[in-house]
Amino acid sequence: MTVPMIDFRSLEIFIWVAELRSFRRAAEKLNIAPPAVLARINALEQFLNVRLFEPDRRRVALTPEGHELLVHAERLNGMYSEMIEKIGDRSTTRGIVRLGVSESIVHTWLPVLFARVNATYPQLGFEIDVNISPYLRDRLVSKDLDLAFLLGPINSQNVHSRPLCSFPVAFVADDKIGLPHESIALEHIVKWPLITFARNTEPYMALRQLLAREGLRATIHASASLEAVVRMALDGIGIAVIPPAIIEKKIDARERLRRLHTTIELPDLNFVVGWPDAPVHRAAQKVAEIAIEVAREMPKSETA
Amino acid sequence: MTVPMIDFRSLEIFIWVAELRSFRRAAEKLNIAPPAVLARINALEQFLNVRLFEPDRRRVALTPEGHELLVHAERLNGMYSEMIEKIGDRSTTRGIVRLGVSESIVHTWLPVLFARVNATYPQLGFEIDVNISPYLRDRLVSKDLDLAFLLGPINSQNVHSRPLCSFPVAFVADDKIGLPHESIALEHIVKWPLITFARNTEPYMALRQLLAREGLRATIHASASLEAVVRMALDGIGIAVIPPAIIEKKIDARERLRRLHTTIELPDLNFVVGWPDAPVHRAAQKVAEIAIEVAREMPKSETA
DNA sequence: AGAGGTTACGGGCAGCGTAAGGATC
DNA sequence: GATCCTTACGCTGCCCGTAACCTCT
Numbered sequence A, B: 001m002t003v004p005m006i007d008f009r010s011l012e013i014f015i016w017v018a019e020l021r022s023f024r025r026a027a028e029k030l031n032i033a034p035p036a037v038l039a040r041i042n043a044l045e046q047f048l049n050v051r052l053f054e055p056d057r058r059r060v061a062l063t064p065e066g067h068e069l070l071v072h073a074e075r076l077n078g079m080y081s082e083m084i085e086k087i088g089d090r091s092t093t094r095g096i097v098r099l100g101v102s103e104s105i106v107h108t109w110l111p112v113l114f115a116r117v118n119a120t121y122p123q124l125g126f127e128i129d130v131n132i133s134p135y136l137r138d139r140l141v142s143k144d145l146d147l148a149f150l151l152g153p154i155n156s157q158n159v160h161s162r163p164l165c166s167f168p169v170a171f172v173a174d175d176k177i178g179l180p181h182e183s184i185a186l187e188h189i190v191k192w193p194l195i196t197f198a199r200n201t202e203p204y205m206a207l208r209q210l211l212a213r214e215g216l217r218a219t220i221h222a223s224a225s226l227e228a229v230v231r232m233a234l235d236g237i238g239i240a241v242i243p244p245a246i247i248e249k250k251i252d253a254r255e256r257l258r259r260l261h262t263t264i265e266l267p268d269l270n271f272v273v274g275w276p277d278a279p280v281h282r283a284a285q286k287v288a289e290i291a292i293e294v295a296r297e298m299p300k301s302e303t304a
Numbered sequence C: 001a002g003a004g005g006t007t008a009c010g011g012g013c014a015g016c017g018t019a020a021g022g023a024t025c
Numbered sequence D: 001g002a003t004c005c006t007t008a009c010g011c012t013g014c015c016c017g018t019a020a021c022c023t024c025t
Helices: A008-020 A023-030 A034-048 A064-087 A103-107 A110-120 A133-141 A202-214 A226-234 A251-256 A282-301 B008-020 B023-030 B034-048 B064-087 B103-107 B110-120 B133-141 B202-214 B226-234 B251-256 B282-301
Strands: A095-101 A124-130 A147-151 A159-167 A170-174 A194-197 A220-223 A239-242 A257-259 A269-276 B095-101 B124-130 B147-151 B159-167 B170-174 B194-196 B220-222 B239-242 B257-259 B269-276
Touching (some): A008 A023, A023 A034, A034 A064, A064 A282, A095 A103, A095 A282, A103 A226, A103 A269, A110 A124, A110 A282, A133 A147, A133 A159, A133 A269, A147 A282, A159 A282, A170 A226, A194 A202, A194 A226, A202 A220, A202 A239, A220 A226, A226 A239, A226 A251, A226 A257, A251 A257, B008 B023, B008 B034, B008 B064, B023 B034, B034 B064, B095 B103, B095 B133, B095 B282, B103 B110, B103 B226, B103 B269, B110 B124, B110 B282, B133 B147, B133 B159, B147 B282, B170 B226, B194 B202, B194 B226, B202 B220, B226 B251, B226 B257, B251 B257, B269 B282
Parallel strands (some): A095 A124, A194 A239, B194 B220, B194 B239
Antiparallel strands (some): A147 A269, A159 A269, A170 A239, B147 B269, B159 B269, B170 B239, B170 B257
16 A cells, blocks of 8 residues: 555546557657556556556557546546645646637637636646637547637537637628728629638638528638738738627727628627546636636627 | 646645644654655645645644645545555555554454455555553554554544454363362352453453452452463463453363353453544455454354 | 557656754753 | 754655667558
8 A cells, every 4th residue: 555656647647548548649648758658557557456458459448447447547536636726726727738729719819818817827838729610629529639719519429518709700891992881782792702711611611601592602712811811801802701809909900991781691600618528627627717707708898 | 737746645644644743653654754754745735835734833733724635635545545445456455554452362363364364465564562452542542553453342532443252251270270160159269369461451350340349359460461371370370360262272271271160240351443533544444344254253163 | 661559778856764953842 | 851843965766758679550
């Protein structure tokens, strides 16, 4: 009981190997070398005198004992975090959160979130992946991300989510292209190129559906970079189809780009915060809570 | 979360310091040097950024945060043992159990207990203290023992106990001193010196009370060593007042010492197993269970 | 041949012990 | 002055990284 004790670190490593079904990926997630992972697992097995993974290591699968240990390990890990959180001051919440973010969020309230998180948990670090929502969803499912802000809903058993914020999508154009200030019909809008999100994204496809429904054709510029979309709109290349919220923070864009008056209905972009169900990343949960808070406060400044 | 993680060892050390209210005693119990204990506590406080013991270290008392941590630490420690026990094979139950034992138990079923424990948990070690029950009880209260087999009942809030076995006390003498085989009255017995347990022990005092009640005087040899009692009886020095059970295992004594027939009522010796309520020593609990089992089987061989 | 699990080996650090200091009764 | 907490310091052993190997696809 007292000589070569199991520690929380070993349990954490074991949990990740078990969850990710891979030594290499666990090592990657934990930012350590694969041999270190292997050594911990071997030490565990030796200490318990039990095989935790199938003798055939090619297929990384838990033995019955391994499954049993996983249950205990996750419970212990949860209680450990609970303890730290309860007793330690805020500086105790450390570590790295692997965060996936939709670009729309980057352009709206992500900086606010970071400011607030940093004020509350100064020791917390991030590994940020800005990408389109379908990709982020896959990364959540494969547990390569601890947390993501992306377009919902998420239909996956292993990923939980909560609503964050809802952005209306509108047609936005630079004044200089000379569109009237009165309400304008879609058939006039499509005379200009439409600039929007990348293919495979929800707003892009929504726009395509709208055009098909109305029997109209239009040139669509799809950009993986929102910055590029805004820049093109500012350059008078076409009409951007984006949530006005994302130009709220950009002075030059906010001053020159104008939301067109139309009666056209484009579906809102419903953002959610998502995270894998296990292993529970306590710090990520904290960030999620703050994100929900920040996102809820956002609409107040949304004037466009 | 990942850099200088708390481990179970630190929690264990913290628990003992908190329970024993002393760094030195905790170090002693854990078989390590006091500075090692201090370093662990300091590391804990630094990690949590919280004082766990009163700033005035002379009085080792928990701060409110310390109390809170103690709750969590003991829960975690319990779950840790549970996990080890559930998944690990029997060789996983290691460590040292500080065991206090009444000498009567040593002479009856203690060897059987050791044999069985050793067969089940080969890695388990003992630190045995053979002593009289009042002393053992004090050591239990002060948590200097993990487990004890002693005369009950134990009336202490912090010590739990379960009944083990009940030994009748009888007058036992060597054949050569020529006492009749028929029933013999106390007034004849007291012509010989009576040899029994040490002063301050329950059986000694019971014998004194019996004599006082009957208005008889007798020479009493009180011995702290049961071996000496038996030897004196074998040498024909007097009549031993002991549980016959303790000579069951000694061939020479069993063949020559005889239980006298009397109608005299001496109270039975009721042995119990006792342990401090916290911290829970899992291995000690296992030993207690086996002891109860062994003690229950004993009477079957008790023929004297 | 590439990917992933495994073994060999070396360096850095943390935990423990010894020895000595300091405070309190 | 005895006891107990505390500090200083050196050593051992463990953990992790690098590099190379093995095996299966």
